[in-house]
Amino acid sequence: MTKLTRTSPALIDTRSLRVRAAWLYYNRGLTQKDIADNLGISRSTIIRMLDEARKRGEVQVWINQTPGECTDLELQLEERFGLDEAIVVPGEGTAEETAQEVGAALGMFLSEVVTDHCVLGVGWGRTLNASLATFRPSLRQDVKVVSLLGGLLEATAINPIDYSWRVASAVGADCLLFLAPLVVDSADTKRRLIERCGLDALFQRAETLDIAVVSCGEVGKAGSSLSAGFLPHDLQDSLVAAGAVADTLCQFLDAEGRTVAHPIHDRVMSVDLDTVATARHIVLASGGVKRVPAILATLKRMRCHTLVTDEAAARLLLADPA
Numbered sequence: 001m002t003k004l005t006r007t008s009p010a011l012i013d014t015r016s017l018r019v020r021a022a023w024l025y026y027n028r029g030l031t032q033k034d035i036a037d038n039l040g041i042s043r044s045t046i047i048r049m050l051d052e053a054r055k056r057g058e059v060q061v062w063i064n065q066t067p068g069e070c071t072d073l074e075l076q077l078e079e080r081f082g083l084d085e086a087i088v089v090p091g092e093g094t095a096e097e098t099a100q101e102v103g104a105a106l107g108m109f110l111s112e113v114v115t116d117h118c119v120l121g122v123g124w125g126r127t128l129n130a131s132l133a134t135f136r137p138s139l140r141q142d143v144k145v146v147s148l149l150g151g152l153l154e155a156t157a158i159n160p161i162d163y164s165w166r167v168a169s170a171v172g173a174d175c176l177l178f179l180a181p182l183v184v185d186s187a188d189t190k191r192r193l194i195e196r197c198g199l200d201a202l203f204q205r206a207e208t209l210d211i212a213v214v215s216c217g218e219v220g221k222a223g224s225s226l227s228a229g230f231l232p233h234d235l236q237d238s239l240v241a242a243g244a245v246a247d248t249l250c251q252f253l254d255a256e257g258r259t260v261a262h263p264i265h266d267r268v269m270s271v272d273l274d275t276v277a278t279a280r281h282i283v284l285a286s287g288g289v290k291r292v293p294a295i296l297a298t299l300k301r302m303r304c305h306t307l308v309t310d311e312a313a314a315r316l317l318l319a320d321p322a
Helices: 009-013 015-027 030-038 044-056 069-083 097-111 126-133 162-170 187-196 200-206 233-240 289-301 310-321
Strands: 085-089 119-122 144-147 174-176 211-214 246-247 251-253 279-283 306-310
Touching: 015 030, 015 044, 030 044, 044 085, 069 085, 069 306, 069 310, 085 097, 085 310, 097 126, 097 211, 097 279, 097 306, 126 162, 126 279, 144 162, 144 200, 162 174, 162 187, 174 200, 187 200, 246 289, 251 289, 279 289, 289 306, 289 310
Parallel strands: 085 306, 119 144, 119 211, 144 174, 211 279, 279 306
Antiparallel strands: 246 251
């Protein structure tokens, strides 16, 4: 039977057709030309549809074998830092590429470890946001997701509140949203929001986390951390001058993992790292050579159980003499 030829370029945005094309290509093993003939679409459109399906997370390619060198790095990291598990993705890319690759590994890991009755605390960042592409958990019972920090008033593609909600939706969980600006004008405003606006319930729930998922980034206006995009340059300069090397949940740490003495600490709306450190299992996901000092500082501050990073960062972490 001959199918009518489709000519509308809008078909690339039709999810059902994209998934059908992907199914024929990956599961049936049809060639792109065969699929084009089957669906009445040009081969170039099929190529675009398959690419779009990958970008939207409708198609995921799983590589079950970890390269041997990465496996060796994982074992060394586990021994060196007392980790339960290290996950190392191969290669070294740009900051954006590393975030996507480390995030993809994080999403696969979380898909397997979130269980019924779990209380899951989540941070934010490019890496965590990238995990959504591969986060495909089974629906769970009585799961609660807790947002560990406030949001940005100006809408962006990456927002702590949005990430928390999307994680909760994927697993069928209730979600405690941190409905407050990420940075407020004073310590008094922070106290009032917590005590008088219901946020105290979120802080109390954060003390009972089964799993905490955080990322970290370097500090400074030239860095790739998201704080570089919304904190004024003079404030970032003062943080660097105070010795900050890490931004973890928008709390700024020195090389030894200590909170730097800076006024912004009392204005940031986030669950304190010492509270997050009481979680039964802490997952730290961050990669890239520029972020090695931040990863080390976070590891010193919190007893992380699982580290998800990239090969280049792993090698530098193991080379650190501390």
